[in-house]
Amino acid sequence: MTIPETTTQLAGRSRARAKGRATSILKFLVVIVTTYLGLLAVTFFIGRVIPIDPVLAILGDRAPTHVVERTRELLGFNEPLYYQFYVYLRDALTGNFGTSVLTTNPVMDDIRRVFPATMELATVGTLIGSLIGVPLGVLAAVRRGSIADQVVRVIGLVGYSVPIFWLGLLALVLFYAKLRWVAYPGRIDIVYEYSFTPATGFFLLDSLWQGQWEVFKDVFRHIILPAGLLGYFSLAYISRMTRSFMLNELQQEYIVAARAKGLSETRIIWGHALRNAAVPLVTVIALSYAGLLEGSVLTETVFSWPGLGLYITNSLQNADMNAVLGGTIVIGSVFIAINLLSDLLYRTLDPRTRAR
Amino acid sequence: MMHSMNKHFRMLTASAAMSLILMAGAPAFAETPADTLVEGFAFDDIITMDPGEAFELSTAEITANTYSYLVRLDLNDTSKIVGDLAESWTVSDDGLTYTFKLKPGLKFASGNPITAEDVAYSFERVVKLDKSPAFILTQFGLTGDNIAEKAKAADANTFVFTVDKAYAPSFVLNCLTATVGSVVDKKLVLEHVAAVTPSDEYKYDNDFGNAWLKTGYAGSGAFKLREWRANEVVVLERNDNYFGEKAPLARVIYRHMKESSGQRLALENGDIDVARNLEPGDLEAVSKNTDLASTSAPKGTVYYFSLNQKNPNLAKPEVAEAFKYLVDYDAIGSTLIKGIGEIHQTFLPKGVLGELQENPYKLDVAKAKELLAKAGLADGFSVTMDVRNTQPVTGIAESVQQTLAQANIKMEIIPGDGKQTLTKYRARTHDIYIGQWGQDYFDPNSNAETFTVNPDNSDEGKVKTLAWRNTWDVPKEWTEQSKAALLEKDATKRADMYKDLQKKVLEKSPFVIVFQQTEVAGYSGKLKGFKLGPSFDTNYVFTVSK
Numbered sequence: 095m096t097i098p099e100t101t102t103q104l105a106g107r108s109r110a111r112a113k114g115r116a117t118s119i120l121k122f123l124v125v126i127v128t129t130y131l132g133l134l135a136v137t138f139f140i141g142r143v144i145p146i147d148p149v150l151a152i153l154g155d156r157a158p159t160h161v162v163e164r165t166r167e168l169l170g171f172n173e174p175l176y177y178q179f180y181v182y183l184r185d186a187l188t189g190n191f192g193t194s195v196l197t198t199n200p201v202m203d204d205i206r207r208v209f210p211a212t213m214e215l216a217t218v219g220t221l222i223g224s225l226i227g228v229p230l231g232v233l234a235a236v237r238r239g240s241i242a243d244q245v246v247r248v249i250g251l252v253g254y255s256v257p258i259f260w261l262g263l264l265a266l267v268l269f270y271a272k273l274r275w276v277a278y279p280g281r282i283d284i285v286y287e288y289s290f291t292p293a294t295g296f297f298l299l300d301s302l303w304q305g306q307w308e309v310f311k312d313v314f315r316h317i318i319l320p321a322g323l324l325g326y327f328s329l330a331y332i333s334r335m336t337r338s339f340m341l342n343e344l345q346q347e348y349i350v351a352a353r354a355k356g357l358s359e360t361r362i363i364w365g366h367a368l369r370n371a372a373v374p375l376v377t378v379i380a381l382s383y384a385g386l387l388e389g390s391v392l393t394e395t396v397f398s399w400p401g402l403g404l405y406i407t408n409s410l411q412n413a414d415m416n417a418v419l420g421g422t423i424v425i426g427s428v429f430i431a432i433n434l435l436s437d438l439l440y441r442t443l444d445p446r447t448r449a450r
Numbered sequence: 451m452m453h454s455m456n457k458h459f460r461m462l463t464a465s466a467a468m469s470l471i472l473m474a475g476a477p478a479f480a481e482t483p484a485d486t487l488v489e490g491f492a493f494d495d496i497i498t499m500d501p502g503e504a505f506e507l508s509t510a511e512i513t514a515n516t517y518s519y520l521v522r523l524d525l526n527d528t529s530k531i532v533g534d535l536a537e538s539w540t541v542s543d544d545g546l547t548y549t550f551k552l553k554p555g556l557k558f559a560s561g562n563p564i565t566a567e568d569v570a571y572s573f574e575r576v577v578k579l580d581k582s583p584a585f586i587l588t589q590f591g592l593t594g595d596n597i598a599e600k601a602k603a604a605d606a607n608t609f610v611f612t613v614d615k616a617y618a619p620s621f622v623l624n625c626l627t628a629t630v631g632s633v634v635d636k637k638l639v640l641e642h643v644a645a646v647t648p649s650d651e652y653k654y655d656n657d658f659g660n661a662w663l664k665t666g667y668a669g670s671g672a673f674k675l676r677e678w679r680a681n682e683v684v685v686l687e688r689n690d691n692y693f694g695e696k697a698p699l700a701r702v703i704y705r706h707m708k709e710s711s712g713q714r715l716a717l718e719n720g721d722i723d724v725a726r727n728l729e730p731g732d733l734e735a736v737s738k739n740t741d742l743a744s745t746s747a748p749k750g751t752v753y754y755f756s757l758n759q760k761n762p763n764l765a766k767p768e769v770a771e772a773f774k775y776l777v778d779y780d781a782i783g784s785t786l787i788k789g790i791g792e793i794h795q796t797f798l799p800k801g802v803l804g805e806l807q808e809n810p811y812k813l814d815v816a817k818a819k820e821l822l823a824k825a826g827l828a829d830g831f832s833v834t835m836d837v838r839n840t841q842p843v844t845g846i847a848e849s850v851q852q853t854l855a856q857a858n859i860k861m862e863i864i865p866g867d868g869k870q871t872l873t874k875y876r877a878r879t880h881d882i883y884i885g886q887w888g889q890d891y892f893d894p895n896s897n898a899e900t901f902t903v904n905p906d907n908s909d910e911g912k913v914k915t916l917a918w919r920n921t922w923d924v925p926k927e928w929t930e931q932s933k934a935a936l937l938e939k940d941a942t943k944r945a946d947m948y949k950d951l952q953k954k955v956l957e958k959s960p961f962v963i964v965f966q967q968t969e970v971a972g973y974s975g976k977l978k979g980f981k982l983g984p985s986f987d988t989n990y991v992f993t994v995s996k
Contacts, residue, residue: 147873154497155872156505156890157582159912164580164651195497197680198664263711271715278721279712284703285483287683398707400682408494408681413869 126430130423134186137422138179141415151413152195182419191423192416196409201420204405209424210295211281212394212401215321216386218298222325223332224379228368230329231336235344236363246333253330262323262396269319277315279398286312320397324390328382335378339371346370373444380436387428481720485700487977487994490707490716491726494681500663501632502572503581507888510629510987512684515702517632517669518693520550520569520609521623523892528984529803529941531623535564535633535670536609539623545616545939550609558635558670559689566603571636573601573611575658583630586891590614590622594653618938620803624893629987634659635668642666672697672992681706686991698979698995717742717972723996724973724980729841730788736972744972746789747982750799750892751967753791753843755835755850755884757960759921763833764881768825770960774811775818776853777964786845787965794966796952797901801984803941804894804948808956815856822857830858835882836875838868843884846964850884878909878921886967887916892985894948895936901955902932922960 149166157165170178185192191201234246269276277283282290282297290309292300298317301310343349344367352362391403398404402421409417482488493508501513521539524530533539536550556564576584577597591614592600600612613622625631642662648655659668667675672694673686684704688697705722707713713725714732718739728736728744737744757764757773764770774795783793796806822828837847844865851861861882866874875883889896904917904924917924931951938944955961969989973980979993 144870145873146867146869147876150869150873150876152497153582154495154505155876158585159914161580161582161584168651194680196494198498266715271719274719278716278719279707280705284486284488284683284705287703288685395708398712404681411867411869412494 129430130426133422133426134183134419135179137419138182138415139175141413141418142175142178144413146413148413148415186419186423191420194409194417194420195414196412196417201417204417205402205420205424207295208400208402208405211399212387212390212403214296214298215317215324215390215393215399215401216383218317218321219324219386219390220328220379220383222322223328223382226325227329227332228336228375231333232340232363232368234333234337235340238341243337246337250330250334253326257392258323258327258390259392259396261326262320262393265319265323266396275315276319277312279396281313281316281400282309283312283316320393320399324386324393328379328386331382332375332378336371336375339374340367343367343371373440376439376443377436380432380439384429384432387432388425482723483701484996487699487702487724487991487996488722489702489704489724489726489991490713490722491704491724492708493684493704493706494708496678496680496684498664499667499675499678500581500660501629501634501669502576502579502658502663503583503660504629505582505890507986510985511989512675512678512686512704513629513632513669514671514987514989515673515686515991516667516671516675516689517629517634518556518564518671519631519633520626521631523624523627523985523988525983525988528801528892529620531620531627535569541619545619546613548611548613548619548622549604550611552607552609553693554607556670556693557691558638558668559674559691560635560638560668561691562635562637564633564635564670565606566609567606568636569609569633570601570603571639572631572633573597575634575639575660576630577601578654579658579660581660583628583890586625586628586630589625590617615937616939617936618941618944620941620944621893621895621936625891627987628891632669634663635670638668639663672990673702695992697992699991702991702994714972717974720974723977724971726971728970728972730786730790733789733970733972741975742972743975743977744970745980745982746968746970747984748792748800749888749967749969750802750985751886751888752794752797752799752897752963753846753884753886753965753967754961754963755847755882756916756920756962757882758878758880759923759960760878761833761881763825763827763831764960766825766827767958768821769827770958770962772818772821772825772857773854773962775814775821776850776857776859777811777962778813778849778853779809779811779964780813782846782849782964786842786849789968790842790970791965791967793964795963796956797897797961797963798894798948798952799889799897799966802889802892802894802897804945804952806949806952808953810956813853815853818857822859828858830860832860832862833881834862834864835884836864836866836871836880837884838871839865840868843886847884875919876914878919883919888986892987894945895932898932898935898948898951901959901961902928902951905929916961920960928954 148171149162153162153165166172170181189202193199194201194204197204230246234243237243270278286309290301290306294300297313298310301313349362349367352366388403391407393399394401394403395407402424406418406421409421491508495506496508497506498504499509499512501517504513519534520536521531522534524532535552535556537553539548539550541548552564552566558564573587574597576587577592578594602610604610639659642659643656644661646652646655646657665678670689670692672689672692674689676685676687678684683706686702688700690696707716710727710729710732713722713727714736716722717725717736725736733744736742757770759765779793793809794800795809795811798805819828822830835847837844847863851863854861871883874880887897887900900915901917902924903913903915904922905913907918907921907923911918928951931947935944935947938947969982971982976996978995981993983989
C-alpha cells in the first residue's frame, strides 16, 4: 500500500535529489582536482630528485662549462624547488607543458601525434581480447572442470605469467623472421610513409576511408602481431573474469527458473546469464583497455611502435622531464575518462543502477 | 544442451581465427625501393639538426651528408685536408690570416648562390648563439663583438678568417671540418629568424634561425634533409643543385632501431639495407651470411676507466700503475669487443696526427701485487665503479672486477643509466668511472686537452676536462707542452710532441685506456660503394648505389 505524497513532500524530495547530485558532482570535481595535483606533484618531484642533471639531458656531455651554467640559469634550475613547481603548475594550467628536449616539439604536439598510435593498438588489442576472451570464459564456466576449462585456464595462466617482451621477441622470430607472415617492427612501411597522409592518426581507419587498400593491408600486417599479443594478455584476464562472473550467474535461481520453463540452453547462457554478467564485465574490459592505453611500454619497445609508451620511455631515459610529465597527465586523464565512461555504461546495462 | 552452446562457441572462435589468418595475408618478401637506401640506426642522441648547435655523433653524420664545409678531411689520409666549398686557401706569413677562395657557381639546395657572405654569416651565428660546439671556433679568439672583423667576406668569392695566435695551420683547418663549420644559406635562414628580447645572457635581438633549424634545413650537401622525427626516422633526399658529383640514390632513410638483434632480423629479411649497431654476436652471424657483407672503420673514440684522485688509495701513483696491470686486455680484445674495437692504450686514437701505437701493458697480477705492496696496500682495499648498463662497458667492468680481485682489490659495480653515471662523474663523486671519450673535432688537440689540461683542480674549476673530473693535478709542464703543440707549424714536430705527451700519460696518469672503438656495419650484398669513414662526420651515403 502506498501513501499518497503531498506536493511539499515531492518538492522536498526533488530538492534533496538536486542537492545530492550537486554534492556528488562537487565530490567528483574535488577528486579530479586532487588526483591531478597529486599526479603533477609526484611526477614533478620525482623528476627533480632523480640523480640526473637535467641540463646534461639538454646539452649532452660535451658542452663547455659556461654554456651549462647559462642553460641552468635560463631554465630556472637555480630557483628553489617549490618555485619551480609553482612555475610548472602555472604553465600547465594554461595548457603549456613545455617543450620536449628530445624532439624539440611542444610536448602536447608530440602527444597528439603518438597517442593515436597507442590508441589504435590498444583498441585492436582489446577487441581481440574480448571477442575471444569472453566466449572462452563462458565456455570454461559452462563446462566447469572439463578439459576445455583446464585448457582455458592454462591459456590464461600463460598469458598472465610469461613476460610480454619475451613472447613478443619469440613471435617476431616466428611470424616475421621465419614465416614472414607479418611486417617488421614499426607502424607502416617506409614505401607508404610519404604517399599516405593520415587524417585522424588511426592508420587502419584512415587507409580504409581513403580507399588505399594496399596501405590498409600493410598497416594491418604491422599491427596484427603487437595487437595480437596485447589481445592475448587482456584475453587472459578477461576470460578468467568472465568465467567467474558466469559461474556466479549460473548458480542463480533465475537460471533454474529459466531451465524449468524449458528455455534452450543457448538462450539461457547467452541471453540471460551473460547479460547479467556483462555488467561487471564492462568494468573489467574497460580497465584492461585503460591499461593498454597507458602505452604498453614493453610491447611498443619490442615492436618499435611509435606510441605513448615508447615516447615516455625514451623521454625517461633522456631525463626529458617535460615530456614525462605531459605523458603522465594524459595517462591520468585517460584513466579518469574511462572510469567515467564505464560508470555510464553500467547505468545503461543495468536498469537498477539508474533508479537509485 | 551443452551441444548448442558448443556450436555457438565453435563458430565464434573459428571465425575469429579465420579472419586473423586471412588478414595476415600471404608471406611477403620485403625489399627496399631501388632508389632508396634504408639504414637501421640507433640515433636517439639527436636533439637538434642545427649545425651551429648540434654536437652529437649521429647528427655529425647527417650534417656531413647534407651540408658543405669550407674544407673536409682527406679520406685517403686523414692527416690531410681537401677543399669542399673552398677551391684554395692561403695562410699569411704571420700565421694569423686564412684566406679562402670559393669554387665558382656554387648553389645551395634552395637555389640561392653560395657566397663568402654565407660563410661569414655561418661563423657569426655560431659565435653569437654560443651553443655547445661554438668553442671549436671561439677558441681562435672569436667573440660576438669581433666576429664581424675576424670572419668576413672580402668579396663574393673570398672569405677571410683571422685567428688570435699563430696556430698550427693543421689545427685551424681540422677544426673547420667539424659540424660547426657547416655553411648555411643566409638568405633562407633570415626568412626564418625569430625575434628575441635581448638579455644579459643573450645580447642579440634574433635567434639566427636556431628554432627553425632545429628541424629545418639550409644547406648545400649532396643530400637535403627532408625530415627528422626524434627516435623514429631521418629522411634525406638528393640535392639536384649539389655542386659535386650527384648522388646515385634519390633517397636515404635512417630508421631508428635501438636493438642489435632487431637490426639483424630486419637486415636478413631485406627490410633494411644497412644495420649500423651490431653487437659482436649479430655481427658474426651477418658476416657468415653470403647475401650480406660487413665493413668496419676505426673511430676516434677511446674507452677507458679512470681513478678519481679524491680517493686516497687511488691517488697513490703505484696504485694507478697497478690498475694498468690488472686488466685482461687479451681476453677483452678477443671476446667482449671482438670486431667492434681494438686494444689501444694511448689517448690519441689511430688515424689522428700524432697517433702512437704502443700497448705496453698486459695482465700481470704479480707485478700489480708488487706495486700495491709498495703503496702499503698489499692486503688490497675496497672501491666502487660507476658503470652504465650497456655493453660493452658492463662486460669490461665485470672482467676488471675479476682481475682486480686477484690482487685483493674488492671492486663493487654500481650500475646506472648513462646520464646518471655521467652526472656523478661530472660532480667528481665517483671512485672509478668507466666510459668512452670521443674527439670533439678531428685534431690531436681535442684529446690532448681533455687528458692533459687542468688549470684549476678545485671543485670550482671552470675548465672541466677529463683530468679535472678525476681531480688529477696534471704536471704544469705537460699542460705547457700540450699548449705549445698547438702553435707548432711543422706537422712532424707537432706529431712528435703529442707522441711524447702520450707516453707520459700512459705511464703516470689515473687513466686506464683500454680500447679504441671500431665502427661496424652489416649491409646487403646488393649495395655498391658503401663504406664507413674514419670519423663520424665522414660516414658518407652519397657514394652508395644499388
